[in-house]
Amino acid sequence: MNDGRTTAERERERERADETVRVKRRRAAVLGSPIAHSLSPVLHRAAYEELGLDGWTYGRFEVDEAGLPGFFDGLGEEWAGLSLTMPLKRAVIPLLDAVTPTAASVEAVNTVVFTEDGRRTGDNTDVPGMVAALRERGVESVESAAVLGAGATASSALAALARICTGEVVAYVRGPERAAEMRQWGERLDLDVRTADWADAGQALRAPLVIATTPAGATDALAAEVPGRPATLFDVLYEPWPTTLAARWSAYGGAVVGGLDLLVHQAVLQVEQMTGVATGPLAAMRHAGERALKDR
Template sequence: MTTQLRAAVLGSPIAHSLSPVLHRAGYAALGMAERRYDRFEVDEAGLPGFIERIEPAEWAGLSLTMPLKRAIVPLLDEVGRTALAVDAVNTVVFGPDGRRSGDNTDVPGLVNALRERGVEKVEAASVLGAGATASSALAALAEVCTGEVTVHVRSEQRAAEMLALGERLGLRIRTAAWEDGARALESPLTISTTPVGATDGFADVLPSGPGVLFDVLYHPWPTRLAAACAERGGTVLGGLDLLVHQAVLQFEAFTGVPGPLAAMRAAGEAALAEG
């Protein structure tokens, strides 16, 4: 019987994280009462020390949120192909020998969330924003989109970064001005990766028949953009969809057992409803 029963989410700030709720719900649903999942406030400066104190005989793995997804990379023994492509690790698995393996479950989680809603392939797509989450969005679109991806950005530097990533991923990228972001919803699929309030100005000028919107925020929900898209008949996915699907994959990486999607989603919904 394995002794690697501990896992946790690290980041700063971390108090808002729903990861403990999701993973603990998975443990409860599958009768894994011996397992433990915690959260720890850890910033970039404190990360090396935290990792060195880990006892791999006890720890199965770690979930990582901002600002640690890139800071963890030099501390790992191996990094998966997806994580390397987007330069972001959100999952660390400890081998019994202490080997540290990093990967990214945000990308396949995003793909799985879309597939759950019937979005298998699209001929074109748009992305709002150009930060770390936008990189994961592009990696997911490399599997989903067969045509051009338009990325709405605020700066030439961000545009150059997205074009370079698209080239590495084999995606055809076109950059467009942030101010034209409302036109993104003319695409069959739009992924919004921006902070709270950033897309509010687009809500009143959306096309009459928007496509699928995947807005990665989950609190507050719905965003103004998501509500406006739904009112106009568009299909809307939210940040909880992404959070749950990536957590299901982490759960399996930590336990060897597929995460119970329905139980984990219900726990996340309940936690958000409580505020």
């Protein structure tokens, strides 16, 4: 429809609108306990700088489950979103107006976006972040996979594998309760999951894709069992890095995807959701993360 304005006038108006969005003060932050170690502020601030979002800030707050409702009550209209780490990924769900199917599938929210009408929507960017990190290294699909561990990150790993694995996933765990939990996640995600005892975890290293979701040091003893021609290892740790397992894997010529890859890819998705940009600045965020880890 012709509104009487010239093309140049309409373009200037769009530029003024874009400038308003760029300098408008907006806030985001990461919450958790403990939180001092989090790299999220480094990654998100690097994204804001690269995108020219001068009015945006990203903080870090020590918040436990008991303090989460009060924190939400104190948020103002300037808040665009939150990143959540442990132990808040499930505790936040009752405080939200909606959760995405991805977050619901693993019962974990690591991203909250506040809409202009005040609604709080929870998402999980860990799952697509894992898929994106693997895709970046050329892993689009696998016929089978192994998961080491059975914690919260393991459920996200299963959800990611449900998108790319066409066959069986073997989860190596400690104890029958953990084994039952992993099989239940498999049923829920429509993924063929078989469990095996942790004592046999060395067998996992021959899988086309191995995802290690365990705490630091838990897989060190497995390094001696890395086969001569390993395939792909996704170790979700980023500090200390490389892990003993990842170092041996790489030395034997295997492909390694690290925790920083996951952290950056999931953070890119958070930036896109919170700011509305089409594509987050992956390279700038990764560089900032690498620099921060080197300086620690």
